[in-house]
Amino acid sequence: MFTVSVELLHGTFRGDPDGTGNTGRLERGEWPPSPARLFAALVAADGTRQQTRVTDGSELRWLEALPPPDIHAHRQAWHQAQQPRFVAAAGRAKGAHQEYVARSGRLHRPGVRVSPRDPCIVYQWGRTPPPEVLEPLRLRAARVGYLGASDAPVRLRVGTEIAADPPADVFTPDPGGEATVNVPRPGDTDLLDRIFDEWRGRGASVARSQFPALVHSARYRSSPSQQVEEDRGRVVVWMNVRPAVSGRRVCALTTLFKEAVLSHYQRIHGEPPSILHGHGFEESGYDLARFLGLPDVGFPRSRGRIHGLALWLPPGADEVSHMKARDAVLAVRVLRGPGVDVTITPREDELRPWAGHPRRWQQRSRRWATAFPVVHERRGKVRLAEVALWCRHAGLPEPVAFRRSRSPLVPGGVDLAPVEVNRRDRPVLPYSHIEIRFAEPVPGPVVLGAGRQRGLGLCVPVDD
Template identity: 30%
Template sequence: MALTLTVRLRHGRYDAGDMRPSQAEWPPHPARLFCALAASAVETDDWDALRWLERAGTPTVRAAMDDVRPGRTDSYVVTNQTEQKPGSQSWPGRTNGARSRAFVTPACDRFAVVWPGADPDPEVLARLGALARRVPYVGRSTSQAEVSVTGSLPEDEPAWSELAPVPLGTPGAIELRVPYAGYTDALQDAYDRGGRAWEAARALPYSPVVATPEPVPTHLSPWDDLIIWGFERPSARINGDQMARLTLALRKAVISRVTDPVPAQVSGHGADDRTHVAFLALPDVDQPHSDGHLLGVALALPRHMPAEDWTLLAKAVMADPLTRLTPWSGEPVRLGQGQNLRTLRRGRWTGHRAGTRTWVTATPMMTDSFARPGRSYEQMVAKSLRRAGFPDVTEVEVSTAPLTGGAIWRPRPGSLPPNRPKKPIVHARVTFDRPVVGPVIAGSMRYLGLGLFVPEGVPG
């Protein structure tokens, strides 16, 4: 429930002086409208309805705050001062005094004062409505108005801003006079003494209500976790272009350890409609002196992998730890904890816990589709990301060269599996339409480590 007093300015102009009379009052003060109702009160029930309203809480104001045009009128009016040489020809013995009155013409000829939590009974609502209908003006008598009362929130006007009370000391706040418990009696007492309404006024600070945007939901990667191995030292430096040899050797070693039957999401056979385990090589990227050499390998585990399959895989590589790979003849690559390097931290590849919007390729992406006339590389990258299970992108930058320091240019010729279709291989920087929690992997060979993205601007 709510109570709303809506004012329509008949001539689109609001004539009222602010707390400084030389300035126009805007936004309108709730107490100004309350006083207009009080000036229309006649019966005891009218005053009772006003006493109910003054206790209904602190109201908010809805009014146009942009394109408010100020104005001023200058005139001579008769004063109450008497002199031997009066200046008024109409009122003998009186003088004329110059008066300058400020007014505003807002962009919308309507404003509303709203008590959001008020719940008047039908009798009070009807009595307030009758008072409102008797109000001829709000402010000066030149500010003619129509006032109406409803027991609900007002229909919004596009030009309106909402102003609500704020704590004392809030920067930029505006002081507005407001009704308060006992205000009706204070107004009657001021009237009986021949005083002015402003003598009974109290003001509170108000500020425009800033709409809080709806939070954008975070998108979770199709891969839920990473099992990471670093290369044991001493170890010969492995160039980034050897990534495919490492990931193929990692896949072979893992599958050889998993008890038959190998889960479809581990082998990739028979799980075309589900995300597979991705076998990754982790390059040194996105740092001042990154050169793209490989620092470790990892398994990216599907988010919706059955628990029994996850347990089977973890037991295969962790209960009896995987300690070596043989991607080529000669000395094997030894795996272990590795050093405490940024590249070997999970957060380096998953980004912020609340998600990250912008990601850039650390390893080149092989697109899911072939190049065709009328199909841009940007479209192909966006399509590959959607196919991998990621949201739409709002920006895509594509390049044949790396877009971040140390990113791998291309896999070494002959290192990819034979008979692979020759699809475009590119680097990309993408901005998603919502925050994404990684890892982000996309493209035709994402399960062998191509198309691995790194979150941009996220410290390890």
């Protein structure tokens, strides 16, 4: 047996799985870190050919010829897309950058940072290296300072037996597996040498993506079972609202939004399905569409104004249903009604306004607080068991704790009057603001209560 144990010293990892990190559109980072990335780190640790200092490089030939290893790594990891920022460029440009004199600024998109529940990763091969290979690999491992990006420092250990307490989850090579992981192949050392020679001659214009022969993908299966993300429904379209609308008009705005979508759906595709309008719906649970208003809440200067709209469709809706609903939403241009006169446009890749950005509402969090009050599903005292019932009806796991307030619990949270919540043709129900905490991070959007089809009960993630 041959093992390489990796300890993430900061508890995070950042690596670009497919070369799209610099586009700003990458939503999930590389996890687990690929064996090919580990191999490249070991190559860089002591170089090859004349650049070696403590080894002769022959151990790399043995390592690249190994089959794909088992990877012991925790399956649960939080993927956090990093915010684009401007950094000082290498070239000189007089007075073009405020903090760095004589430097220009350029946009830098750092990609996605992954935070696993367990910072340890173990790569395990079934073949034992001879002593003349094992010792040089140990020397190289001792010289590795980081894996992936330089802000992910690591400590590597090489051995011939499994660690005492490895992560319980194992990614195993399997042609029918659900994960794609890059692995090294014989000849990669020579190809990395070629890239290095090109870089010395041409500088930063040489990129790894220019050498597709270096990419060798293998299929992996995660144990104990196929790691399939539970279908909890998803938002099919995000829209900007201009000008922003007072949060107190949320019900009026989402009602106009729903009516416009149904009208255009009828015009384009015929009779809308029951999941959109709810009439004649015979299923139970959380299988109706949600028309969401997206307010500016949760920050010190938040005012609760609505900057965006979103249409969420329930689990089980197929791609054809998504496409037809998206067509209907994109056909809407103007919403006019009592207290509402806005233009809505499809959201592109812009970062602002942050209140309408998908990442604001889709990120994972253990704690969520209502931006709009939640309408209770029935009268009576609100205890944890009752909130757990709301969560179950909304397709969410049971919470472990909650707190309740008549007034908002986050800056900018919207405090509505009864006439702004209850509808004339429906029974009057109590409502309040709540904050809930789950045992594990839950992805958004999180919407609770009897008014979730109108966007009431929309929650915002709360930092721990």
